[in-house]
Amino acid sequence: MYVNRKNIFDYRKIDLQFDFRNELMAYMRQLAIKTYWYLLGVIVLQFVMLSLRQVGFLPLWTLIEYMQLCAFIPLYNFKMIPYLYDTFKPFLVSHLVLTNDAYILQEMENDYFEDTYRYYWLNVAKLA
Amino acid sequence: MVALFAIVIALNIVVGLCYLFTPNKKGTCGQVIGGALSQFKFNVYIRLYMLTYFDLTFFAVMKIIENKQHTEMRKMATTASYVILVLSGVIPFFLMFIVCRRFEVMKIKHAKASFNTVILKIDKQSRWRMIVPAYFFFRRYLTACLLSMPQDNTFIFLQYVFILMSSHAYVLFLVAIKPYQSPLLNNYMLANETFYSALIIAIFIFSDATPELGIKIGAGIVLMSAIFLLIFSNFLMIIVLMFKGKKKLKEEIKQAKLKRAERELMEEEEEEDRRQRQKREEEEFTRLPEDTTNMSQYDLSAATNTNLTTGGNMLKTSKKRKGKKNKNKNNNDDVNDINLGGPQTTDYNTSEMGNTGVNDTHEPLKTTKKKKKRRDKNKNKQDDLVSMGQSQGPEPSKGGGPDEEYIMDVAGGEAKKSSSDPEKGKKTKGSSDEPSGSSSSDKKEKGKKKKKKSKTTDGEKSGKTPDDDNGDDAGRNDLLD
Numbered sequence: 001m002y003v004n005r006k007n008i009f010d011y012r013k014i015d016l017q018f019d020f021r022n023e024l025m026a027y028m029r030q031l032a033i034k035t036y037w038y039l040l041g042v043i044v045l046q047f048v049m050l051s052l053r054q055v056g057f058l059p060l061w062t063l064i065e066y067m068q069l070c071a072f073i074p075l076y077n078f079k080m081i082p083y084l085y086d087t088f089k090p091f092l093v094s095h096l097v098l099t100n101d102a103y104i105l106q107e108m109e110n111d112y113f114e115d116t117y118r119y120y121w122l123n124v125a126k127l128a
Numbered sequence: 129m130v131a132l133f134a135i136v137i138a139l140n141i142v143v144g145l146c147y148l149f150t151p152n153k154k155g156t157c158g159q160v161i162g163g164a165l166s167q168f169k170f171n172v173y174i175r176l177y178m179l180t181y182f183d184l185t186f187f188a189v190m191k192i193i194e195n196k197q198h199t200e201m202r203k204m205a206t207t208a209s210y211v212i213l214v215l216s217g218v219i220p221f222f223l224m225f226i227v228c229r230r231f232e233v234m235k236i237k238h239a240k241a242s243f244n245t246v247i248l249k250i251d252k253q254s255r256w257r258m259i260v261p262a263y264f265f266f267r268r269y270l271t272a273c274l275l276s277m278p279q280d281n282t283f284i285f286l287q288y289v290f291i292l293m294s295s296h297a298y299v300l301f302l303v304a305i306k307p308y309q310s311p312l313l314n315n316y317m318l319a320n321e322t323f324y325s326a327l328i329i330a331i332f333i334f335s336d337a338t339p340e341l342g343i344k345i346g347a348g349i350v351l352m353s354a355i356f357l358l359i360f361s362n363f364l365m366i367i368v369l370m371f372k373g374k375k376k377l378k379e380e381i382k383q384a385k386l387k388r389a390e391r392e393l394m395e396e397e398e399e400e401d402r403r404q405r406q407k408r409e410e411e412e413f414t415r416l417p418e419d420t421t422n423m424s425q426y427d428l429s430a431a432t433n434t435n436l437t438t439g440g441n442m443l444k445t446s447k448k449r450k451g452k453k454n455k456n457k458n459n460n461d462d463v464n465d466i467n468l469g470g471p472q473t474t475d476y477n478t479s480e481m482g483n484t485g486v487n488d489t490h491e492p493l494k495t496t497k498k499k500k501k502r503r504d505k506n507k508n509k510q511d512d513l514v515s516m517g518q519s520q521g522p523e524p525s526k527g528g529g530p531d532e533e534y535i536m537d538v539a540g541g542e543a544k545k546s547s548s549d550p551e552k553g554k555k556t557k558g559s560s561d562e563p564s565g566s567s568s569s570d571k572k573e574k575g576k577k578k579k580k581k582s583k584t585t586d587g588e589k590s591g592k593t594p595d596d597d598n599g600d601d602a603g604r605n606d607l608l609d
Contacts, residue, residue: 042359046366052264055369055377058313061175063362065264066320068182070327070355075275077284078334084348087355095183096129111192114279124438127187 015068016119018082025082034088039067039090067094075116085120092122129180136176140168171245174223178245180217181265186272188212197609220265227258249309251385253392257307288332295325310377310384312368319361326354329598 020026046060071091074080102109102125113122147165150158171606188209197203233239234252246261270293274287299321301307308314333347369377 005455038455046362049370053370054374055372056249059316059362059365059369061179061248062317062320063181063359066324066358066465068179068268069271069324070358072186072271072275073327073331076287076331077277077279078331079336080331081344081348084334085346085349086351096132096180113194113276117280127183 016079016082018119028083028086036093037092039093043093064094067091071095074120075122077116082119088097089120097122097126129183132180133176136172140165140172143168166241170242173243177219178264181220182268182272184212185216185269186275188216189273189276193278214247216265217271220262220269223265224258224262227261228255231255231258249313250307251309251388253385253389254305256305259305260303260307263298263301267298270294288328288335292325292328295321295328299325306388309381312365312380316361316365320358323354323361327351327358330354426551 018025020029043060043064046063047057050057050060056060068091071088072095074085074088102123105125108125109123112122113124113127117123143161143165147153147158147161152158152160153162191205191209192213195206197206223243226243227234227246231241231252234247240247240252250257250260270290274290277284277287296355299318302314302321304320306314308317330350333344338344349379372380
């Protein structure tokens with residue numbers, strides 16, 4: 001039963017298409033990378049401002065916590081539109097997945113837990 | 129993550145050294161460095177763990193589920209994952225244990241200084257609000273486990289269900305409990321959770337529920353809007369906090385705490401009132417069977433004299449009176465009317481059991497005394513007394529008595545009129561004391577009861593019952609004062 005279901009699933013499964021020759025998609029990807037660093041800047045700036053004003057860090061921690069929860073939404077069992085992955089990607093900053101390239105455990109760069117992780121460019125090396 | 133832990137440890141060492149080499153530790157510089165150093169014990173580490181908790185748990189669960197152990201490094205990673213997963217279960221329990229254990233002294237600043245970050249800006253008045261940190265860990269643990277579920281798993285639908293349910297539950301919790309110290313913080317948290325909830329709801333469109341691309345694009349716009357609102361609410365909050373500053377924020381928190389304390393006190397009072405009322409009702413309800421048995425005793429004694437009317441009427445009236453009692457909660461003596469009606473009323477009501485002719489004449493008199501005492505305790509139930517008086521009537525031996533009573537009970541309007549007449553009330557009391565017989569013992573009892581009656585009428589004139597004076601109103605006034 002389970003094997004049969006798996007076969008059917010495999011048969012029907014269509015991989016997501018990321019066409020980076022498409023101008024809009026290329027733009028979105030570039031925007032995602034930039035937003036990634038902007039968000040990091042926002043977090044650092046908030047930290048400095050809140051510590052100077054001494055009003056507590058609750059908004060900052062809350063932002064990071066919700067960013068963490070949102071960041072992995074594309075990993076759920078849903079087929080998102082390719083553009084949307086880039087919308088969520090900047091939030092990976094809250095998981096300290098800071099760069100697109102892996103600098104440690106480089107031999108695991110092509111090792112993915114599942115396809116959704118591949119779509120999201122989250123290899124094992126990055127997660128580690 | 130490891131790098132971040134290393135940076136924090138390095139910072140801790142640097143700050144510690146700075147504090148050590150500070151010449152004047154009681155000066156401004158020394159106090160600032162000392163304050164920073166105290167944060168490393170243990171707030172910084174706890175917060176760092178809270179921030180990395182989700183990732184640690186997620187990667188640990190994912191590694192365990194993946195279960196690839198063909199190299200030494202992977203084996204080590206699997207072992208580390210087991211350790212991390214166990215710690216992810218144990219450390220939140222440990223933290224919550226400390227929070228719960230020190231809950232009583234948490235209002236003192238120094239008592240919570242070492243773990244303040246766990247309960248950041250949470251109102252410490254109620255234990256229910258301490259659910260927030262526990263829920264923080266629980267939710268992330270659950271999310272991490274669900275995210276690691278392989279997509280060909282038959283229980284994959286639980287992923288969506290649990291994530292959605294956990295978010296909605298937290299929204300409800302925030303609305304109902306309002307765990308943070310000020311309305312501003314509560315609203316901010318509620319806004320964040322609502323936007324996150326909207327994200328989760330919108331993501332359902334990207335399941336196999338619909339193949340329509342148009343709908344998916346619409347849902348994509350909703351997703352992006354929710355993300356934008358999430359960031360925007362944070363931006364707005366930062367501006368508000370910057371504008372308000374520390375002092376104003378503290379004042380606001382104080383005022384909010386006071387208001388909440390007042391509201392909670394009022395609510396508690398109301399609840400106590402409700403509970404007392406309920407208790408009183410229950411007590412009265414438990415009296416009912418006792419009273420009805422007494423009533424049957426009257427019936428038995430009365431059965432020796434006459435057999436004019438059926439007991440059905442009586443039962444009807446008693447049922448109606450019970451119904452009335454439910455409507456007017458304070459009229460607790462409604463059923464006593466029947467008993468206080470005494471032998472006269474029962475003269476006209478004979479049950480089937482009454483034909484046996486058991487029981488002597490003393491029993492009803494004793495019960496009337498008991499009822500009398502009980503009635504004296506509950507002086508504010510004048511309406512009942514009036515209806516009782518009407519039921520007994522000045523000339524109960526005549527056949528009109530029970531019929532009148534029945535009419536009085538059925539026609540509520542008339543009963544109200546009679547209750548407003550003070551003369552009738554007094555008369556009623558007098559007549560209620562009169563037993564059917566005219567023996568010497570009856571006359572003695574009459575005298576005693578007259579005395580009692582005069583006491584009770586004095587009490588009634590004063591306008592308030594002792595219960596009223598000592599009870600809720602007085603207590604409420606004291607509390608309000």
